[in-house]
Structures are given as structure tokens and as C-alpha cells.
Amino acid sequence: MMRVGTWNIHRGRAAFGRFRPELATEVIAELGCDLLALQEAQHYLARGKPMLEEEAIRARTGLVPLRVTVGQQGFRSNILMAREGARVLRGPVGVRLGGMEPRGAIMTDLDLGHGPVRVLVAHLSLGAGRRAMQARVLLDAMREWPHLPALILGDLNERRLDQGALSVLVPECGVPPQVATFPAFRPLLALDRVLSHPAGLVARLWAHDTPAARRASDHLPLLAEVALGAR
Incomplete structure (x- = not known):
């Protein structure tokens, strides 16, 4: 079983608070993820300046960022971190x-010891x-050759299954459980x-x-246990 997570860190700020990205490091250390997707995790104007304490995260969790662009921690505010030793295909x-x-989005094919996954x-x-x-666009990328089991992680900004992104994704990925993550101080909406x-790979959410x-942050992290052999 593989543990994956997604979290919008709100540019290093709580819903009402100052810039304190070091708090995200503390939370990431709590999660125990093999694979972690972060949103709003890159400086918009100083993209070459890391927002997160990369070495501290690696030392505490074994997670390292998979870089799209050399010299930048993320891509269009997204960061994907995988456990050290993951095989990037x-x-x-x-x-x-x-x-x-x-x-923007990040796409990669990986094997973390449970089989290849996009x-x-x-x-x-x-x-x-x-x-x-x-x-x-995400579906087109998911269907690219070679055809692999796939995970879509992130803040979809969508709360209704019959509108917007989920009206497109649900027919391919199944109906996801509604787990409220926003706002963090009183979670009401399932935006993450x-x-x-195929549907059914997520065993627990x-x-x-x-x-x-x-x-x-103003979002709570969303965690899942994924069984790549499940259907």
C-alpha cells in the first residue's frame, strides 16, 4: 500500500496570518507520505527562490522534489515530492x-516499489x-502511451460532481469520496x-x-492509501 497526499499550502500562510513556510515543514513531517503533491508552493515573482526548507524536509521525511525546471523548486506553483529511491521512468x-x-500541472511516470504509475x-x-x-488536458495526458495506472492529485477547486472538472473526470476515474479540506479552521468543502x-485504486481517503x-495553511492536507493492484 502506498500513501499519497495533496496539500495546497496557500503560499506559506494560514487563512489569517503572516508568511511562515516553516510551518509547512512541520506538517509534511507528520504526513508519512511516499508521494506528496503541493500547490501554491512556489514564489510567483521569485521562482528561483525556494519557498520550502528542502533539506529539512528531506532529512525528516526522505521526500525530495522532482524538478521540472532546473533551479526552480516547483512548476507554476506545483511541487511533486517523492520518497528517495523512487525510480523515475x-x-x-x-x-x-x-x-x-x-x-499548470506536473506529469511523471514513477515506480515507488509498488509498480509503475503515472x-x-x-x-x-x-x-x-x-x-x-x-x-x-489532464485526461489527454493520463491516456498517453504507455498506458499506466494513473493518479490525479491536487486542488481542483471543485465541490460538485456534476460541474466543471469533476463532470469530466468522474466518468473516467469514478465518484470520489467527499472529504472536506477547506477552510482549514472549519472544513466544509471538498476542493482537494x-x-x-482505473477507478478503485484509492483504498482509503x-x-x-x-x-x-x-x-x-487555509487547506488541510488530503491523504490516501493507494493499492495499484486493486480494481
Whole structure:
């Protein structure tokens, strides 16, 4: 069983608070992930300046970032971290999703000892129409040859199954459980998602709700146990 997570760290700020990215390091150390997707985890104006304490995270968790661009910790605010020793089969590459913000995704094929898997990490736009278009880009990337089991991790900014991104993704990935992660101080909305193709690879899904997580961002981390052999 592989533990994966996704977390929007809100540019190193809680819902109401100052810039304190070191709090994210404390929470990441709590998660115990083999694979972790982060959103809003890159400086927008100083992209060559790391936001997170990379060496501290590696020392405490064994997680290292998979870089799309040399010299940058993330790609369009996304970071994908994998356990040291993970075998990278392809990538990681950046996938441009368009939008005013602009948005992007990271795609890579990995083997963490459970078999090969394609991983897509994304943070989608605020408009439902734009999110549906971005979801179609993710599906096209997921279907690329070679065909592998796939995980889509990220903040999809989508709470309804019949609108926007989820109206596109659910027919391929199945209906995901509704796990509220936003806002962190009183979670009401399921904006963060772990989806799989084929459906049924996610054995368990839960929010990591701790005092430290509530202080570190306006989202709670979303964790999942994934069994790549399941159907």
C-alpha cells in the first residue's frame, strides 16, 4: 500500500496570518507520505527562490522534489515530492493548462516499489468552464502511451460532481469520496482530490486535521492509501 497526499499550502500562510513556510515543514513531517503533491508552493515573482526548507524536509521525511525546471523548486506553483529511491521512468514534465492565473500541472511516470504509475499534479482555475477544459488536458495526458495506472492529485477547486472538472473526470476515474479540506479552521468543502484511473485504486481517503495543519495553511492536507493492484 502506498500513501499519497495533496496539500495546497496557500503560499506559506494560514487563512489569517503572516508568511511562515516553516510551518509547512512541520506538517509534511507528520504526513508519512511516499508521494506528496503541493500547490501554491512556489514564489510567483521569485521562482528561483525556494519557498520550502528542502533539506529539512528531506532529512525528516526522505521526500525530495522532482524538478521540472532546473533551479526552480516547483512548476507554476506545483511541487511533486517523492520518497528517495523512487525510480523515475519518465519526466517530470510541465503541462500548461492555460487560464488567466496561469495554471499548470506536473506529469511523471514513477515506480515507488509498488509498480509503475503515472502521476499528475494540478491546481485548477476558479471558473467552472476553464476547469472543465483543464480537466480534458489532464485526461489527454493520463491516456498517453504507455498506458499506466494513473493518479490525479491536487486542488481542483471543485465541490460538485456534476460541474466543471469533476463532470469530466468522474466518468473516467469514478465518484470520489467527499472529504472536506477547506477552510482549514472549519472544513466544509471538498476542493482537494485524489483520483485514480482505473477507478478503485484509492483504498482509503482522509483529511489530516491537526492543530499544526490548521495553523500552516487555509487547506488541510488530503491523504490516501493507494493499492495499484486493486480494481
